[in-house]
Amino acid sequence: MKTSNFMALFDQVFGLSGRETELRLFFAPGRVNLIGEHTDYNGGHVLPCALSMGTYALVAPRTDSSCRIFSQNVPNVEPVKFLITHPWDQAETNWSRYPRAVLSILGERCLLPAHGLDVLYYGNLPGGAGLSSSASIEVLTGYAFGEVGHLNIDRVELALMCREAENNRVGVKCGIMDQFASSMGRKGQAILLNCDTLEHRYCKLDLPETSLVITNSNKPHTLSASSYNQRWRECETALAILRQKFEVSALCQISGHDFNISVGLIEDGVIRRRAKHVITENQRTLEASVLLENGDLEGFGQLMNASHVSMRDDFEISCREMDVLTELAWSVDGVYGSRMTGGGFGGCTVSLVRNDALEKFKKTVEQGYLSEVGYSPTFYITETSDGAGTIQVRNFNIGQ
Ligand code: GLA
Numbered sequence: 001m002k003t004s005n006f007m008a009l010f011d012q013v014f015g016l017s018g019r020e021t022e023l024r025l026f027f028a029p030g031r032v033n034l035i036g037e038h039t040d041y042n043g044g045h046v047l048p049c050a051l052s053m054g055t056y057a058l059v060a061p062r063t064d065s066s067c068r069i070f071s072q073n074v075p076n077v078e079p080v081k082f083l084i085t086h087p088w089d090q091a092e093t094n095w096s097r098y099p100r101a102v103l104s105i106l107g108e109r110c111l112l113p114a115h116g117l118d119v120l121y122y123g124n125l126p127g128g129a130g131l132s133s134s135a136s137i138e139v140l141t142g143y144a145f146g147e148v149g150h151l152n153i154d155r156v157e158l159a160l161m162c163r164e165a166e167n168n169r170v171g172v173k174c175g176i177m178d179q180f181a182s183s184m185g186r187k188g189q190a191i192l193l194n195c196d197t198l199e200h201r202y203c204k205l206d207l208p209e210t211s212l213v214i215t216n217s218n219k220p221h222t223l224s225a226s227s228y229n230q231r232w233r234e235c236e237t238a239l240a241i242l243r244q245k246f247e248v249s250a251l252c253q254i255s256g257h258d259f260n261i262s263v264g265l266i267e268d269g270v271i272r273r274r275a276k277h278v279i280t281e282n283q284r285t286l287e288a289s290v291l292l293e294n295g296d297l298e299g300f301g302q303l304m305n306a307s308h309v310s311m312r313d314d315f316e317i318s319c320r321e322m323d324v325l326t327e328l329a330w331s332v333d334g335v336y337g338s339r340m341t342g343g344g345f346g347g348c349t350v351s352l353v354r355n356d357a358l359e360k361f362k363k364t365v366e367q368g369y370l371s372e373v374g375y376s377p378t379f380y381i382t383e384t385s386d387g388a389g390t391i392q393v394r395n396f397n398i399g400q
Contacts, residue, residue, distance in 0.1 A: 001056075001072070001122055003392065010058050013070045013079060014118040021060045022395050024148065028140035028388035029054035030131040031181035032214055032350050033341050034190055034292075035307050036285035038315060040175025042235050043196035043250025044282035047289055048177055049205060050185020052383040055123040055136040056391070059144050062116040067103075071095055072122040084116045088169060098134050099141040101169030105161045106142060106153075113149030126378065128220030130347025134170075135178035138162035143183070143388040155387065156198060159183040173232040174343075185387040192289040196250055203292050205384065209355045210297060210336070212382035215329070215365060217321040218375060219346040228343050231274065231317065238275035241266050251275060252282040277315035281307060301337025301352050305330065308339035308349075317344025321373055325349045328368040332361045350382075 003025060010016065010023070029050040036046035062068075067087070070079040073095075080096040082089065088104035089097075099119070106112050121140075125133040139162050146153035159179040166172050166179075176195050184191060189202040205212070239251050245262050246254055254262075259279045266272040284303045291299040308326050312318040322340040326349055329338035334357020341350040353361045362379055369377050 001124075006056070006058050006120065006122065009072060010060070010118075010120045013120060014060070014068060016060075019060070022393060024059050024144070024390060024394075025392040026057045026059065026140055026144040026147070026388065027054055027385075027391050028136045028143060028182050029185055029385045030125040030133055030136045031178055031185065032131060032212070032348070032382055033177065033181075034212070034350060035281075035288045035304055035339070036177075037281060037307065037311055037341070037344070038175075038231060038235075038317070039252055039278055039282045039285060040177040040193075040195040041173060041232055042175075042239075042252045042278045042282075044194075044252030044278065045285040045289075046175075046177045046193050046195060047190050047203070047285055047292075048181040048185075048193075049190040049382070049384045050181050050187075050387055051125070051131065052385040053125045053131065053380070054182070054385070055121060055125070055133065055140050057122075057140050057144050058120040059148060060118045061113070061148055062118060065114075065116050067116040067119070069096055069099060069119045069121065072120065073127070079118075084112055095137070097170055098137045098165075101165035102138045102141045102162055103145065104169060105165045106145060109161070111149075111151050111153060112145060113151075117145065117148060119144065126216050128347070129216045130342025130344075131214070132178040132182060132342075134166070135162065135182050138165055139179055139182040139388050147390060155183045156180075158388075173229050181387075183387045185385060187384050187386050189384070190289075190292070192285075196252065203289055205292075206295065207297070207352075208295075211353055211355055211358060213351045213353050213358070213361065214341070214380040214382055215325055215349045215351065216378040216380070217325055217346060217348065217369075217373075218377060219319070219321045219373075227317070227345065231315065234271055234274045235278060237268075238266060238271050238278075241271070242275070251278045254279055256280060256283050273314040273316075277310045280314075281310055284310075297336045297352060301335070304337030304339045304350075304352065311340055311344065315344075319345055321346065321369075322349060324369055324372045325365060325377060328365045329353075329361065332357060332364050335361055
């Protein structure tokens with residue numbers, strides 16, 4: 001959406017006339033994870049990059065302590081209103097629980113402006129596609145309120161607070177990956193993040209003649225409604241059993257070798273497979289980051305494929321649509337690798353495709369998917385961006 005249209009909508013929703021105010025436009029990206037799935041809440045590694053698609057917010061300060069928030073993506077409803085001193089409402093079920101959850105955590109840390117704000121949100125990430133639209137709303141909210149209030153919030157702290165909001169307010173036991181990528185992303189780079197220590201390094205996405213293609217299955221996934229929290233509990237169970245033998249605080253602190261010689265401790269086959277996925281996925285992610293840095297796209301692609309198989313067979317978070325997409329991608333010459341990305345049970349795949357094979361890839365996947373599943377997927381060539389930021393500041397006066 002053009003900034004001028006965004007401003008016109010702001011005027012329509014909140015009214016600008018009679019106000020002499022500063023309008024600020026902020027952005028926070030979504031993310032695509034290249035490899036390392038369900039490792040984050042198990043103290044392992046992930047390799048996401050921040051996308052140029054994400055959520056925008058146009059923000060104006062108010063003189064009283066009330067906040068009004070409105071999303072262009074949820075039109076035909078009234079703005080949600082609340083006091084900045086009491087942002088959270090347990091009973092809230094609509095989209096506003098994401099920003100309100102973050103404001104509630106910020107409020108506990110005395111990190112809120114002294115006055116209220118009017119905020120207009122607009123997102124261009126496909127909804128329910130597993131590209132972290134909710135994390136981008138969370139990070140955007142914390143960033144925007146922090147900037148308007150001159151609160152100097154550290155970016156890693158911001159990611160941690162947004163995760164806390166999602167865990168303890170929204171009720172999804174997610175890890176830190178999405179919020180970290182949205183806050184700390186860098187254009188042209190992926191982040192290798194150790195989710196245990198938060199140590200991280202940026203890996204240049206130097207992909208000569210090659211693209212990262214996101215394919216949206218158009219089968220929406222819903223994190224909280226899905227079995228995500230169940231997977232989290234199964235991993236906790238596996239950890240509790242393995243702690244009889246190892247002094248660790250997270251599953252990914254156990255090496256592949258130690259796991260192999262101790263796997264017999266876990267009697268339940270399901271729990272055993274869950275732990276196997278997490279521990280092997282962590283190893284794959286570390287190896288993949290080295291291959292990426294060395295420009296070994298063949299090797300990187302093979303690890304992407306192995307990651308998908310592990311999610312499909314051991315962690316059981318794939319679904320027919322995801323398997324159809326990856327198998328079709330694997331069949332195309334010039335595709336280095338392809339895997340489901342994100343929390344699972346729908347959403348998107350990410351594929352590493354040589355540019356001269358792009359057309360063939362799209363055609364094969366589109367036609368095959370349509371005939372197997374009955375509707376079309378959508379393709380996006382990945383464009384990366386920096387983490388949350390200010391896009392524009394403008395003083396608005398009547399008549400301007
Ligand atoms: C979701 C969660 C993340 C992570 C992924 C799976 O995106 O929000 O924390 O667990 O699923 O890797």
